[in-house]
Amino acid sequence: MRAQPAVIVLAAGRGSRFLGADHKLAQRLGSATVLATTLRHAVATQLPVVVVTTEAFAEVARRSVAARDVIVLPEVGSPGHEALGMGYSIASGVSGAPDASGWLVLPGDMPMVRSETMLEVARELAQHPVVFAQHKGVRGHPVGFSAELYSELTALRGDEGARRLAARYPAIGVEVDDPGVLIDVDTEADLESVRLAQQAARHEAQRL
16 A cells, blocks of 8 residues: 555644643534644544644544554653754654655644645645645645655754745645635734634535
């Protein structure tokens, strides 16, 4: 069976800009949480999915993917774990799917990204080293990396992420009719916007 790209869902950050009582990933969106909704869309692609998270969300992740595909990291800022951050999370996720033909990096706080969008980005990885989703010309997520970048991705550390790596290689944007590629839940205002967008989508679906 031919190898496929894997979706790496990043869910190990502090979410420090969200000032609500609970972590942003635990906030409700209808019948599910922010993280569970993101995972549902990732799993619906039928691509391999690896979740990089902390103990607080490990059980939520295991309800969506196999336990072997849940990588549990210490909390960011834990003593002795100064290398933790987005870069380290990406490296851990890529290391967890070493035989994939590429990796789509998707933050766990982006519950509006459609499964079809992930698949469009995944398809382009066969021809390009770096691929990203964009909506109306604005760059968003997921960002895809081909298998040739494995050693560089697994060497990432700290909070730098893969932005510098993406800048070193030819990157193409895939234009998608999916505003969700630009929407993350960083603040309470973001969460309210996502809830309103979900309600509008439900009403539209009922009307059709």
